[in-house]
Amino acid sequence: MGEKREVKLFGMWASPFSLRVEWALKLKGIDYEYINEKDIPYKKSQELLHFNPITKKIPVLVHHGKPLPESTVIVEYIDEAWPNGFRILPLDPFERAQARFWARFADEKFLPIIFNVYTKTGEELKKAAKELQEALKNLEKALDGKKFFGGETLGYLDIIVGWIPYWLRVIEELTGAIIIDDETLPLMNAWFDNFLAVEIIKNTLPPKDEFYEFSRGRREEFMSGQLTLD
Template identity: 50%
Template sequence: MAEVKLFGFWASPVSRRVEMALKLKGVEYEYIEEDLNNKSELLLKYNPVHKKVPVLLHNGKPIAESLIIIEYIDLTWEGPSILPEDPYERAMARFWAKLLDEKCMPAMWKACWSTGEEREKNKEEAIEHLTFLESELKEKKFFGGDTIGLVDITANFIAHWFGIIAELMGVELITQDKFPNLSKWVDEYANSSFVKENLPSKDKLVAFFKARIQAPDETKYFRKV
């Protein structure tokens, strides 16, 4: 039995975060693909609270929630640091990652799936959070400085998933004029050789989201991803 197992879903940005953290650290692991419409008994056993991916299984002990898993990986295995060593910088990385997960990403998703006045309201909320991220980046190559760190990995949905969905849904949000720092970061991050090797193909995601858009319960389904 493998020492490390990861229950995930190929199209999930939060699942991909954990894979990237494992690969940054050079950790060998067994990947177990989940069907989100027919979740395995093992997934429900190891994550009975949220019943969702990702779940990391290390020596038979499960860890759930992507940001918690990434910090566990960073503390458990040697290799490049994902979180900063300095306590203040570490706290700030956690802060921005939490903002992305709890505020920014939900607003951006809703801006795509909603329509009319609700879409405009969600876009305004997303722009507010993106403005904070734009300011935080300043002239840095990555949120973590010269190397990819926790905030960059957490923001992978901005660099890859969101652009695909926004184009399909006709939503314009992150532009060079409004967000020059974020736009530059997207190019730097998405074109990093390490990142490119660990992101799902655009064509495959386009096909996946087109199918979901046509499904009658697409909003409910997207929240699972």
């Protein structure tokens, strides 16, 4: 579309929030320049700090020199700024509101619980895993009768919660916890497979071996107290 120089994305290769924005851009067919921030926490580039002096976090989309932070906000902006082609948010106002509700529910509910599964062991891990299963059962209701949250094709909610299948499978391997299977969450388990099979999604995900080692190292840092959340 000839806009690569006009669209920049500041992200980080292992960030689920950066991936949300990449998926939205790719589904829309928008060319962009990707600036990968360092893996080391708290060490931000001067360019990132210039464009996002408030939260100092990725992702940041820069369009025609104007910066926009926060992944959910960026995804919605992309859908509105490039209205032609693939539609991310539903056209129907009620369905659009529902998608936003579930997206907010997911961000508020799943991030802290998944972090607990990621960093706990023993009884604390079992408790966190059970809590996560119960939360996923609530989200699974939005999949009733659908292949994707967006229906027969990907939609806004798929993009927002799409990090969970890949990240959670790796966390299951790291911790030994089994969160998702056909018995406990059949619709969610099927959605995991359907989502990860989409070419744009599959081709944008971090390499499995590298991501596993990165996640293993970060888990050890969190568990030892060397690393804490912002």
